[in-house]
Amino acid sequence: MIKLVSVKKSYKTGAEHTEVLKDVSIDIDKGKYVSITGPSGSGKSTLLHLIGGLEPIDEGEVWVDGQPVHKMKDNALAKLRLEKIGYVFQQFQLLSTATALENVMMPLLTMFSSAQIKKDAEEALTRVGLAHRLHHLPSRLSGGEQQRVAIARALVTKPEIILADEPTGNLDSETGMAIIDLIEKVHEEDGVTVVLITHDPDLAKRAVETIHVLDGKVEQSLQKAATV
Numbered sequence: 001m002i003k004l005v006s007v008k009k010s011y012k013t014g015a016e017h018t019e020v021l022k023d024v025s026i027d028i029d030k031g032k033y034v035s036i037t038g039p040s041g042s043g044k045s046t047l048l049h050l051i052g053g054l055e056p057i058d059e060g061e062v063w064v065d066g067q068p069v070h071k072m073k074d075n076a077l078a079k080l081r082l083e084k085i086g087y088v089f090q091q092f093q094l095l096s097t098a099t100a101l102e103n104v105m106m107p108l109l110t111m112f113s114s115a116q117i118k119k120d121a122e123e124a125l126t127r128v129g130l131a132h133r134l135h136h137l138p139s140r141l142s143g144g145e146q147q148r149v150a151i152a153r154a155l156v157t158k159p160e161i162i163l164a165d166e167p168t169g170n171l172d173s174e175t176g177m178a179i180i181d182l183i184e185k186v187h188e189e190d191g192v193t194v195v196l197i198t199h200d201p202d203l204a205k206r207a208v209e210t211i212h213v214l215d216g217k218v219e220q221s222l223q224k225a226a227t228v
């Protein structure tokens with residue numbers, strides 16, 4: 001489902017040149033639940049951005065569902081992202097002036113009629129336990145509720161892949177665990193491929209495989225005691 005072949009990625013800021021990923025190859029099968037771990041600044045978010053086609057690579061190949069992300073033009077990439085990928089971020093990234101319902105309707109705006117969009121968004125919010133919060137602005141929701149809205153927004157297009165960048169990073173441990181339970185439920189029920197960045201070793205162990213990022217290289221390994 002996701003394949004990176006000998007990928008290199010660096011950033012230039014003024015005279016500074018940071019080589020973030022040096023020679024990265026990974027292979028994630030359809031329906032797998034994979035965690036990404038590694039020290040701060042090691043390149044975990046960069047790796048997730050490359051998988052999601054959010055940033056260009058310097059060298060190598062990125063394949064998502066058989067499509068060559070490294071060769072695709074902006075329009076084709078936008079279509080791939082919309083149809084295949086749901087993102088969940090640490091900072092929720094909700095539009096503050098839009099209600100929960102409007103935030104979840106947004107990814108669908110170019111796709112369907114308005115009645116269908118509203119129905120799908122309501123269903124997604126109901127699925128994450130927020131049927132009673134449809135018309136709340138993000139500022140009137142708790143952190144955990146805001147992350148549920150973000151998950152509903154990721155799910156509303158029925159993606160095959162969920163990319164989650166530290167989704168529990170801004171939440172207390174109990175709320176964070178409820179969010180992980182929700183992501184795992186979606187993974188199990190829908191067979192969605194999940195790639196999740198986490199600093200928490202216990203959370204990382206719940207995935208079937210772990211990709212550890214260190215010094216620009218990655219090591220992909222099976223969990224010995226995977227629970228999911």
Ligand SMILES: Nc1ncnc2c1ncn2[C@@H]1O[C@H](COP(=O)(O)OP(=O)(O)OP(=O)(O)O)[C@@H](O)[C@H]1O
Pocket residue numbers: 011012013018020038039040041042043044045046047
């Ligand atoms: N757009 C950018 N421009 C310049 N440098 C960048 C950019 N994005 C990331 N970097 C640099 O690339 C390196 C890897 O960043 P990245 O965010 O991928 O690390 P991370 O492992 O996700 O870190 P954290 O765990 O702290 O979120 C860092 O040194 C960072 O400063």
